Amino acid sequence: MLVVESLSRSFGSLKAVDEIGFQVKPGEIYGLLGPNGAGKTTTISCVCGLLRPDRGTIELDGVALESDPIAFKRRLGVVPQETALYGDLSARENLHFWGGLAGLTGGALRDRTTAVLEAVGLTERAGDAVRKYSGGMKRRLNLAIGMIHEPKLLLLDEPTVGIDIQARLNILDVVREVVRAGTIVLYTTHYLEEAQELCDRIGIMDHGRILAEGSLTELKRMVGEGEILTLKGRFEPGELQSIVAEDEHVRVVSLEEGQAVLDVGKGQGEVTGVLGRILRKGLAVDDISIQQPNLQGVFLKLTGRELRD
C-alpha cells in the first residue's frame, strides 16, 4: 500500500504541492489528473525521492521514504516524463544497465530483460541503437526500464506524451498487465480519456491541491449529473448573471467578460430551456457548447477551466 499524507513542497513563494494525501492499494491504478503546472510532476518527484518534501510522509508497504530511502527505492519503478535513455546504447544494453542499478544480476537480469522486451514488443529491435527508434518505441523502452525489476510501486509520469495511438494502446495494455500482477500504479496524465479508461481512482489536481478524489462514477456523482453549458461571445458578466440569477436549475461555475460556464441541473430539456431564455434576452453569444457529465465536465465544474487551458 502506498500512503501519502500531508505532502507539501514549495519553490520559493510558489506552493507546487499543498497538503495533499492519498492512498493506493496493490493492484490499483491511481491517476493524478490535472493541467500542466497542477503539481503532478512535483508529487511524483517527491514520491520517487528526487525532491525532499517540506512536509508530509510517504510510505510504501510500511517503509518510509524519509527513514529508509534505499529500501523504499528498491520497491520503486519510475517511468519519467522524459525518455531518459542512452541513445548510443541498444535497448538490451539500456535494460542491462538500469536493471543492474536496480540490483538485478546474472541470469535474473537476462531473464527480466528478455521478458520486458517481449512485453513492450521490442524483442526484434533489441540490438539496435536507441537513437534509431521512433518516439513510440522509446516510450515503450522507457516503460520497460521502469518495470524491469518488478517493482511494488510503478510511477508513470505522463508516459504517453507525444506518441501515436498504437504505441499508446500498447503502453496502456502493458500497464494493465502489470497491475494484474498486484503492482501499485501511480499515473499522471492530462489526457482525460486515458484517465477514464485506465484508472481505478482519480485525484483531480489543480494549483497544488487535490480538489476531488474517487472513481469516475464517484467523481461524477460528487459534482452532480447536470450538463455543463459553456457560452462565448460579446457580453458583460452582469448581463448573464441577471438572466440566470433566479433560475434554480442553474449554477454559475465561472463567469467573466465574454465567457461563462454554467452547471445546468438534470432534467429533460433543461439546457434547451436555459439557452432559449438567454438568447431571447438578446445576449450576444457567438459560441455554445454543451458538455455531457464525464471527466472533462467534472474538471470543468471543479475548476471552471478546461483541462488543457
Place this chain on the structure above:
Amino acid sequence: MLRGALLLALNDLRQTIKDRPTLFWMIIMPVGFIFLFGQMGGGSGGGKVSLTVIDEDQTYLSEAFAEALGHEGFSIQRVGPAERDSLGRIRRSVTVPPGFQDSLMHAQSTPVFFYVDPDASSEASVTAEMHIQRASFSTLFSLTEANPAGKTWASPTDPGFQQRFAEIAARPRLIQVASETAGRGRPVPSGMRQSLPATIALFMLINTTIYGAVFLATEKQEGILARIASQPLHRVTILGGKILGALAIGLAQAGILLLAGRFLLGAYLGNSLPGLLLVIVCFGLAASSMALFWGAILRRPEQVTATTLVVALFLGAIGGCWWPLEVVPQWMRTMGHISPAAWAMDGFHAIISFGAGIGAVVVPCLILLGYAAVFFGIGARLLRFSD
C-alpha cells in the same frame, strides 16, 4: 555500493568508446602531437646521435678513426665513396678524404669534413662536433704512442703495428673527466621528454573534463540523472560512480599515450614506472573532480564543451604542456602552478627528465589530491540531479 559506482563508471567508459570522435580525440590527435612536438624539440632524446662516416681513404687509419668515433657514443654508419649517393639525405656526416693515412704518417695536416643537414638538431650537432674532435685526438695519441720517438715509423699495414695500435686504442684513458651537476640538475626538457608528458597531461585534462562534464550535463538535461537518483543508490555512490567514470577515461587516455609513446615512438619513460603511474592517477583524480565541478555548475552540454575546452587549454598552457616551464621567467613559473597540469608536469619531468625516483613525486601528488578534494567538495555540493 561499490557495484553501483562501478556500473555507472563502466557505462560512461562504454559511451566514450562508442562515441565516434573518440578515436580522433584520444588516439590520433594526441599521438600526432607527441610525434610532432617531439620532433620539433629533437626527437626521442634517449638514443645515440647518428653519424655517417664517408671513408674515401679506405685505409687502416681511416677505419681506426671511424672506430674511435664509435667509442664516442655515435651510432656509426661507415660507407665508401661509391655508396654515398645511394644513402639519400644524411643528417650528419664526416668525410675522411683520400690520403688521410698518408698525411698522418708523414706528420702532415689533413682535414676531415663535418657536414650537418640544416634540419638536424643543432644541439646534437654541436655536441657531435666536440666528439669528432675527441676522436681525432684519440686517433693521433694512439698513432704517436704506437711510434715512439726515435724509432722508425712503422707501416700501418704491418700486423705488429696494427696490434700495438689496437691495444693502445682499447686502453682506458689515463685521465678521465668525471662531471656532475652541482646541486639539483634542471636541464630544460626537450624532444619527446617534453612532448610525451605534456601531451598526456593536456589530453587527460581535456578529455577527462569534457567527457565527464558533458555526460553529467547531458544526463541532467535528458532526465537520466534524475532517473539514476531514483534508483536504490546513495548520493555518494552516484557521485563516486561519475568520478570513477571520468577517471577511467583519463587513465585510458594516459595508457594509450604511454604505450604509443614508448613502443611506437621510442620515447624514454625514466626509471620509475610506479612513480609515473602515481602522478597519472593523482592527476586523473584532479581532472575527474574538475569534470564533476563543471558538470554541476553548467547546464547545457554545449556550454560544457566550450567552457571546459578553453579552460583546459589555458591550464595546459600555463602549466607547461605547450612549452616547458623551465624556459619561462620565474614569476610565470610560479603563476603556472595554479594549474594542476603544472604539478603533473613537475612529477613527470622529475622522473623522465631528471632521473628521480618515486620519492620526488610525493609533493606534486599530494597537491594534485588537494585539487581533487576541493573540486569534488564543491561539485558534490552544487550538483543537482534534475534541472
